[in-house]
Amino acid sequence: MNVATTGWNVWVPLALALPLVSFVIRYLIGHRYGWVVPLLATAFLLAGWVCATVLLVGHSHGTSTFSLPWFSMGADVISVGWQLSPRSVTMLWAVYTISLLVHIYSIGYMAGEAGTARYFAWLGFFTFAMGGLVVSSNLLVTFCCWELVGLSSYRLIGHWRERPAASAAATQAFLVNRVGDLGFLVALMFLWSQAGTWEISALVSMPHSDELKTAVGLCLLLAVAGKSAQFPLLHWLPDAMAGPTPVSALIHAATMVAAGVYLFVQLHFLFSADALAVAAVVGLVTVFVGGWGALTQFDLKKILAYSTISQLGLMVAGVALASPEAGFTHLLAHAFFKAGLFLTAGALIHAVSHHGRAPQQDIRHLSGLWSSHRAVVICFMVCAASLAGVPFTSGFLSKEVLLSQVGNHPVYFGLMAASSLLTSLYCARLVMYLLAPRPAGLVTHPIPPIMVLPVFVLSLGSLFIGLSRSPFSLQSGWPVFATETLAPWVAFVSTGLLILGVGLAWRLYRHRPEQGPSESWIPHTWLDSVQKHLVLTPALRLSKATDQVDQRWLDGILHAASYGYVAFSFVIGWVDRVFVDGLVSMVTTVAQGGGKLFRALVNGKIQSYLTWGMLALLSFMVWMLYQLAHR
């Protein structure tokens, strides 16, 4: 029995149910009072955020578990419940905070669009699914929520259904995630067959063999790679930029891609040293592919997407090489500054885009907003600074934690340091393009205050106060990170790297070159061609071959069988008609004929009766005479 009823906490179901209620409400009243759905959804999420805050305050240390039996298979009971730890309540709070800000922002961003009710409903559902994933105490429930997260991201990336690129990106995201989900499913099977339970609390306290941990770890790594866009499965994330920008913020910061890293953090104990080594390699490769991708792009949202990939790689490598908490620190810091970056980017794009035209996302044409939208540009720069790891930001702190903890390993330290150089390089490049002088004739729109408010909150969260009260230590920050230590020398190294990166960017991008590297240097191109040659072409060939087999052989067999059957039934029908029916009609014919014959005798003519009588008498007499003669 894995049922623990001691940890009941009314705020957990409340926090999970409120976003779900806003999802349901859309289906109840959305078709008549569509305009009220965004406000209601935001109000519900605000209430959910309050619940999450209560949980956060109440769980600064210790773990409490509550579960109820869900269903049983024989003697095994699968339970559904939650596990509250400082880590899970922190993540839950971060998810709700980002989601709340995205909701508020979306009221302004989506104003006047069609399908707003649907959009807000799925935002709420997304939040619910992610919240369930974060607090779930059972891996099966986690898996269900994992799938629901994938479903909601599919719906939201493809929100603008009428755009082919959006629906293609949504399908791609969904399908690539399926590959990862396969890994999760296989890991679940391994765990069930070897450990016999899916309860996280039970799995933590159990000893596992190294073979099991390697197998489960590699499968889970596939799941993490699918969800968090790690190296082989990363190209869906830049394409997912076809969705609305607030959705990108939500996906990149708190819900979709964070789910993978969070799972890795949560289940770190199920990874053997070998699996962690593989994860580290995957993470480091992703860091550099993503960083290089960010340098090659001119589309603002795609640059941010690549930087997310790079930072996720850093988190995975950090969890694998340093400690789960170190990776989680960066996940949390990243949640704030990346959501801030996306929301400011959405605001800037909104400012220069004109109604009825494709949104202007090219950083070469986004320059000169400093004079008209100073506050938003400053917010953008604060978030970018946090991404680059400038001191006094949360990104600085979290990177310090990561670098400090791998500090005793020169190769890993060198690679991570190089990645942070790369990060500062592309951040500086981005800011340089944005700060270019305003081109003549640029028409901009004001940004609605409701979109500016979340941006302010997020850029505040991107400063060091997002993680800790002290800019150089995590001791006075979130309870979950209180044990993390920083090596002071790392701060100097990373500040030096930052200055080097900015200097390099100044040298390379001072004149804001109009041309990037050629198409073949962009990671997306390689990944697309790899996908095309390795997956799509074989898949198409396979389907064509199976189609041929189907048409030629299966259909042929089917046709032959049906022709044979028709011929056989024709024979059967003939036999039936001729013999069976014939027998029956023969009986009737004979009876009818006999009847006719005898009726013909009884013709009502006395003379014919007499004739027959005489003939009978005559034949009787002949017979008598014959008898007498042969006595």
Place this chain on the structure above:
Amino acid sequence: MIATHHIFVLSALLLSVGLFVLLTKRNAIVLLMGLELILNAANLNLIAFNRLYADALHGETMAVFVMVIAVCEAAVGVALVLRVYRHYATAVPDQINQLKDPS
């Protein structure tokens, strides 16, 4: 000298003629006449067989009896034919078929 078997042949002929008349003629009166011929064939037989027993008169007696019966029969028969003719306006038995199925 007329032998007995000559009379048998005559009797058989008479019977045949009577039967022929009875089976082929249409009018009921003629049928009655055929009937008389058959009775008389029987009478001839009775008389002829009586020649075998010269001292007895059983055959002749029987013949006279048959003649009497025949008279009665003729009377009743003609009366029936008359009634039938009155009722159906015909004396042809073929046309009197009310007891038969219609078809």
